[in-house]
Amino acid sequence: MTARMTDLTHRKTLPRLDESLLTYLTPFSKLEKREIRSILDQATSRRYDEGVSIFDEGAPAERFFMLLDGYVRVVRVTPTGEQVTALHIPAGQLLGIAKAIGRETYPATAVTATESIVLSWPTRLWDGFVADYDGFATETYKTVGDRMGEIHNRVMEMATQQVEQRVANALLRLINQTGRKVSDGIEIDFPITRQDLSELTATTLHTASRLLSAWEKQGLVQSKRKRIKVLDPHALVVISQPKSDL
Amino acid sequence: MTARMTDLTHRKTLPRLDESLLTYLTPFSKLEKREIRSILDQATSRRYDEGVSIFDEGAPAERFFMLLDGYVRVVRVTPTGEQVTALHIPAGQLLGIAKAIGRETYPATAVTATESIVLSWPTRLWDGFVADYDGFATETYKTVGDRMGEIHNRVMEMATQQVEQRVANALLRLINQTGRKVSDGIEIDFPITRQDLSELTATTLHTASRLLSAWEKQGLVQSKRKRIKVLDPHALVVISQPKSDL
DNA sequence: GTTTGAATTTGAGCCAGCGCAACGTTCTCT
DNA sequence: AGAGAACGTTGCGCTGGCTCAAATTCAAAC
Incomplete structure (x- = not known):
């Protein structure tokens, strides 16, 4: 400090x-x-x-x-x-x-x-x-x-969306505001831990970690320690959308 | 309309x-x-x-x-x-x-x-x-x-508190801002449905209803249709507090 | 290079609170 | 007064995501 x-x-x-x-x-x-x-x-x-x-x-x-x-x-x-x-x-x-x-x-x-x-x-x-x-x-x-x-949007999100949607939204916001284009995707321009992400989305670091792991397996994101790179923003947009009835 | x-x-x-x-x-x-x-x-x-x-x-x-x-x-x-x-x-x-x-x-x-x-x-x-x-x-x-x-406070609440605490908080806020003292308690000065209360606390009207019922049985509140009267604000304050370890 | 601590991953169990559904009650309108 | 709508209550089953726990990976500091 x-x-x-x-x-x-x-x-x-x-x-x-x-x-x-x-x-x-x-x-x-x-x-x-x-x-x-x-x-x-x-x-x-x-x-x-x-x-x-x-x-x-x-x-x-x-x-x-x-x-x-x-x-x-x-x-x-x-x-x-x-x-x-x-x-x-x-x-x-x-x-x-x-x-x-x-x-x-x-x-x-x-x-x-x-x-x-x-x-x-x-x-x-x-x-x-x-x-x-x-x-x-x-x-x-x-x-x-x-x-x-x-902040108002955050209230809306937290009131109506699932954790998965909120985390997807948070990532999208972060790459929009602070994204840096790299060869194969967009990387968040500053160090961000799972804990940070969870504090941003009102969940636990465990859940955030699980989500990122799952997305990584699906090829949507790539992440090292403190670094997150989004490979497929559109897929995240889809996830972030409230799922309509089929 | x-x-x-x-x-x-x-x-x-x-x-x-x-x-x-x-x-x-x-x-x-x-x-x-x-x-x-x-x-x-x-x-x-x-x-x-x-x-x-x-x-x-x-x-x-x-x-x-x-x-x-x-x-x-x-x-x-x-x-x-x-x-x-x-x-x-x-x-x-x-x-x-x-x-x-x-x-x-x-x-x-x-x-x-x-x-x-x-x-x-x-x-x-x-x-x-x-x-x-x-x-x-x-x-x-x-x-x-x-x-x-x-609004910022709302974000904090929704991020860290349980539904029960949030509803208690919402009631306390309402009686502070708009409460009218009556003989045996403080009544919220305008018509408010369970639905309204749930939209304020990011829960469902069912959960809000259950909570009010429970509190009414314990004598903390009294409610008619669209009217809520708080008999024991202090008890609500206790509920609204994040429960510390014993 | 080894130690130390921070960051991350993953598993397993559990429960608060949601969804659904049915029913009761109190208003309002004609 | 009767019908209908709005509001409220309550039971039951299910599950998303939290808690607890343990192991692993990585980075920086020594």
Whole structure:
């Protein structure tokens, strides 16, 4: 649970900050380059190892963050210590924006799924950004809405679908959001254990493991330790569909 | 699925619009009376019968709404027709605020749980309200955040708790949000069927019915058709807790 | 290269809760 | 008042997926 500091000008780790890619950062897509620069100039950059927390549920929301590179899991922990993953955040998005929804503390814990580069600003700058840059708030709230929709979808899934369908859906979502095309399929771009997958689908790692084994035998997926590659996405789509009566 | 129009000045149905109660309307708590009046003057008032939809998932978000009196269920329907209730909205809150989260269409369906009085405005007025009234946006986003939190909690519950615990939790939430104290307990303030309860807890109406029967035998609750009264909230709290090892 | 711990696989048994079905009760409408 | 619909109850059998347990594979650290 440690994280190392990198210095702010460590260009090598910030390849995406190329001019032409600034608008790739979700909250900035409506802003002018000059404005974006001004916001970025006030940021602190930091590198996190895989599997460390960026902020913790319940802690005072002293900063807000933007994921420049990597992937982050948003998780919550039950009183009994079980973890539940709410969603995955891809590079280019804000996180920890408690202020945007009127909270003083972070509503969940953010854990890096890969080594990640994260910008952050003190929360006190938030109101200024919203006031000064028109599109900033709009884009941010779109993000909030999208996440709400995703969580909402999770509720639907968990309420109506079987475990097999949920796991198939989770894999499809992961390859859509974070898939990397390789020779014979699409690979999930970060290390993911059976346990992670089970926390994403509200099942046990045993069941997740069994499903992956079965699918591997059928040639739908290939998986090594912490790596999953989907060979036949369409077959997964079929599985993910609620089975209609024949 | 019909709804009757009432005229705008039908004071009898708008008892809450008394001066002293204006700030009871969540989005207005930070505004001056004059400002609130100005917003309300632009609203259309309408009465809905119980069990009708105010707006439907996927429809263009032409208006946004405020629930003046009554209760509304936010539901989504699966391709196979199963309903899942995401949350309940009490009087005083906004709903259908697709614009606030950058959506062009309603992300879910809103169904009245009781006869309800609803104000509405054309969506095109939204940006003006946000720009003209400072606290309006803030309060609105707090509401969005709260709902996000609630849905998030639902995901946690469904992922980690047994049906019995979830139903107990749902009842507790309902009596907290909408409970009315009566002589010997707390009654849920609107008609609720076993089916409704099951859609709230991702189970079947059969299981919900069995649980209520069991609890009634133990004297924890009393229920008539469409009415549930909780006699012993504390016992429900105990049930809702994940059972620790003895 | 060996040790150690994390990740994964697989088996076997079991039970919460679902599906189905039948029946009872209470409303509503004419 | 009677018919029909909506709502609620309860029994029974079945099974998806959980729990418990044990063995195996892999990776990193020493």
